[in-house]
Amino acid sequence: MLKIRNGKIWRDTKGNVIHCHGGGFLKQGDFFYWFGENREQGRLVSCYRSLDLVSWEFCNDVVTSATHPELRSANCERPKVLYNEKTQTYVMWLHWENGVDYSAARCGVLISDRIDGSYEYLYSFRPLGHMSRDCTLFKDDDGAAYFISAANHNADLHIYRLSEDYREIAALEMVLWPGESREAPAVFKRGQYYFMVTSGCTGWHPNQVKYAYAESITGEWSPLINIGTPTGYDTQPTYVLPIVGVQQTTYLYVADRWDPSNYHNSRYVFLPFEFASDTALDLQWASELAVDLELGVVETTVNQSNLYRMRANLQYLAVDNFEGVAPVSFSRLNYANENQLWDLEYSNSNSFRIRHYLSGKYLTPRNLSNEPHSEIVLDEHKSHISQEWTVKPTGDGYVSILNSYSKLALTFGSDEEQKLLQMPFAKEGDAACDRQKIILARVYE
Numbered sequence: 001m002l003k004i005r006n007g008k009i010w011r012d013t014k015g016n017v018i019h020c021h022g023g024g025f026l027k028q029g030d031f032f033y034w035f036g037e038n039r040e041q042g043r044l045v046s047c048y049r050s051l052d053l054v055s056w057e058f059c060n061d062v063v064t065s066a067t068h069p070e071l072r073s074a075n076c077e078r079p080k081v082l083y084n085e086k087t088q089t090y091v092m093w094l095h096w097e098n099g100v101d102y103s104a105a106r107c108g109v110l111i112s113d114r115i116d117g118s119y120e121y122l123y124s125f126r127p128l129g130h131m132s133r134d135c136t137l138f139k140d141d142d143g144a145a146y147f148i149s150a151a152n153h154n155a156d157l158h159i160y161r162l163s164e165d166y167r168e169i170a171a172l173e174m175v176l177w178p179g180e181s182r183e184a185p186a187v188f189k190r191g192q193y194y195f196m197v198t199s200g201c202t203g204w205h206p207n208q209v210k211y212a213y214a215e216s217i218t219g220e221w222s223p224l225i226n227i228g229t230p231t232g233y234d235t236q237p238t239y240v241l242p243i244v245g246v247q248q249t250t251y252l253y254v255a256d257r258w259d260p261s262n263y264h265n266s267r268y269v270f271l272p273f274e275f276a277s278d279t280a281l282d283l284q285w286a287s288e289l290a291v292d293l294e295l296g297v298v299e300t301t302v303n304q305s306n307l308y309r310m311r312a313n314l315q316y317l318a319v320d321n322f323e324g325v326a327p328v329s330f331s332r333l334n335y336a337n338e339n340q341l342w343d344l345e346y347s348n349s350n351s352f353r354i355r356h357y358l359s360g361k362y363l364t365p366r367n368l369s370n371e372p373h374s375e376i377v378l379d380e381h382k383s384h385i386s387q388e389w390t391v392k393p394t395g396d397g398y399v400s401i402l403n404s405y406s407k408l409a410l411t412f413g414s415d416e417e418q419k420l421l422q423m424p425f426a427k428e429g430d431a432a433c434d435r436q437k438i439i440l441a442r443v444y445e
Contacts, residue, residue, distance in 0.1 A: 002054040003301075004289040006269045007234075007257055007445050012048060012058045019046055021256050021266060024080035024136070024239045026090075028115055032241075035062065035079050035092070039263065042066065044076040045094070047116045053270070053291055059116035063092070067110075068121035073099040076108060078184075078238065080137040081115070082145055084166045090115050091166040093147055095135050096124040105131035107149060109167055127160055127169045134183040136239070138217070141189070146173070146217060150183045154201045157182055159218065173218040180224065182210070187217070188240040188251055193279055196221070197253065199236045204260035205314050205333055206231040206441075208397060213279045228283040230397030231311075233444045234335075235269045245296020252291075252298070253283055261334035272298045285444050307341045307357055307443040309333070312412040312435050316340045317420065319378055322359035326378040328420040330412060341443065351388040351404050353381070362387045363410075365403060365422055376410065376420040391440075392425075398437040400425060409436045 010018045023036025031049045038046040038061065045063035048056040063079070065072050079094040089111050096108035106126055110119035126132060127147070135149035145162040147169065159174040176182075182198040189195070194217045200207040209232035210224040235255035243250045251273045259265040270289055274282040286300035310317040315330035318340045331340065341357035354363040356378055364387050367374035381387070388404040401410040408422035412435040426432040 001290045001292070002052055004054055004270050004291065006271070006287055006289070007267050010056070010268055012056050014058065016058065018048060018056055018268075019043070020048055020268075021258075022078040022238050023254070024078075025241050025254070026081050026083065026115065028083075033059070033081075033115055035081050036238075037077050037079065039075075044071060044074070045079045045092070045119075049116065052293065060118065062112070062116060062119050063110060063121070067119065070124060071121060074108075074124075075099050078135050080135070080239075082137050082139050082166055083115070084145075085143070087165050089113060089165075090117075090119075092119055093135060093137055095133055095149070102133065105133050107132040107135060107147070111167070122167065127158070128172055130158060130172070132158075134185065136185045136187060138187040140217060146187075148185045148187060148196070150185070150201075151175075152178075154183055155179050155181055157185060157196075157198070161218070174221075176212075176221055177224060182224070184236045184238060186237045186240045186254070188242065189217075190249075190251065190275070191278055195240070195281065197227070197237045197240065198224070199232065202314060204258045204263075206234045206236060206258070208232065209235070209237060209283070211281050213281075222279070225281070226397070227281055228285075229442070230439045231441045233269065233271070233283075233285050234441065240273070241270075243291060243293060243296050243298065245292065245294055247295040247297060249296050250291075250298045257335075259333070259335050261332050262336065265336060267335075272300065287445060303445060305443040305445060306343055308344060309340050309441045309443065310342055310354075311439045311441055312437060315412055317342065317412075319356055319359065322356070322361065322378065326359070326361065328363065328376055328378060329418045330420075344440075347388055351390050353387050354389060354401075355381075363389070363420075365406065374406075374408075374422050376422060394437055398439060400436045401438055410438065411436050412438075 019038035020036025034048045042065040043061045047059040050056045075097040077095040092110040096106045098104040106124040108124040109122045112119040130151045132149040147160045151158045156178045157176040161170045181201040184199040186197045212222045214221040239254040241252040253271045255269045257267040287303040288301040290299040318331040343355045344352045346352040361378035364379040365374045386405040392400040409425045411421045411423040413419040
């Protein structure tokens with residue numbers, strides 16, 4: 001059976017790289033149609049189709065900068081498509097931006113008589129005057145359609161009910177989790193419950209994925225619940241794809257793995273949700289998926305890595321020069337940069353050494369006198385206790401890393417310093433606290 005291989009470069013049946021980010025899906029007959037953002041040479045939204053979710057055939061650049069004058073310099077993100085049975089029309093909603101920054105915060109609406117045809121641009125606007133950024137569509141069992149988008153400078157999520165033809169806003173039904181800054185919504189229904197999966201707002205950097213549930217899409221929603229790792233396996237949600245089989249229905253979490261250092265190196269990840277109860281959702285990593293579309297069953301394979309990236313305040317620990325006693329600094333997340341990879345070598349159940357993947361050297365305090373603000377450098381393995389570290393969980397997936405010898409905490413220096421230090425453990429509210437809150441992000445591939 002063919003397998004989906006997560007986090008890799010995916011190519012279509014002609015060997016070209018698939019450009020379909022922030023995407024959504026629509027099933028017609030035996031084909032799954034995948035619509036997503038394409039930033040290549042005047043393209044805006046591309047469409048692919050597949051019979052097995054592995055081999056994807058390019059169909060059409062369904063929206064381009066030539067589609068309409070308002071799209072000549074626009075960015076079009078997170079396109080989603082629904083079919084309206086009454087009008088027999090395919091309706092696309094997306095996030096429309098001015099191509100310069102994210103100040104426009106509008107939604108755009110397009111239509112087509114063919115699922116993979118060239119879509120006609122109708123208009124862009126702020127729904128009922130509200131800002132609208134990351135967005136999705138959801139069609140309920142009764143045919144009613146909803147547009148969900150991030151509003152109020154991304155602080156809130158709005159649920160709008162659409163008109164019967166799906167082309168306009170009929171009403172603002174809900175304002176969800178005001179002030180909690182959630183984006184990248186993806187909605188699905190399982191049994192009697194509605195689920196919404198979202199990410200936090202950290203730009204192109206991955207963060208904690210959360211979900212909530214409700215018995216009515218316009219009713220009371222649960223509080224947000226963490227799912228997966230603190231970086232969501234280095235992903236951001238875009239869609240949940242039901243695989244309806246004769247044995248069961250599996251719900252696939254569809255996500256982008258954005259590369260903030262190189263947009264065009266961004267990848268895709270599909271993972272099956274697991275349910276411990278009607279409302280308890282779980283998400284585990286899988287390197288590969290084998291999907292049986294007839295049965296609705298997904299088999300997973302995990303290739304476990306012992307490598308980690310270390311992050312604080314959206315900075316990643318890195319080393320660019322391995323010569324001698326090398327200083328340690330930070331850089332922007334870059335999945336192609338192996339200088340950001342670290343191996344945790346456990347000395348015993350309570351402590352470990354932190355080895356740089358490429359150089360084989362270890363994090364070591366430059367000054368062993370237990371003095372605060374001592375710089376941390378790379379040095380050879382001398383088996384000294386100063387090279388051993390312990391982890392102190394600080395909540396929400398963050399940890400502080402304490403030196404076993406000095407009892408001081410690993411601290412990311414300021415943007416100006418660009419140094420790794422050891423300092424006294426900082427309590428919440430202290431200036432150094434956020435720079436000691438570290439995510440040990442395992443490398444998932």
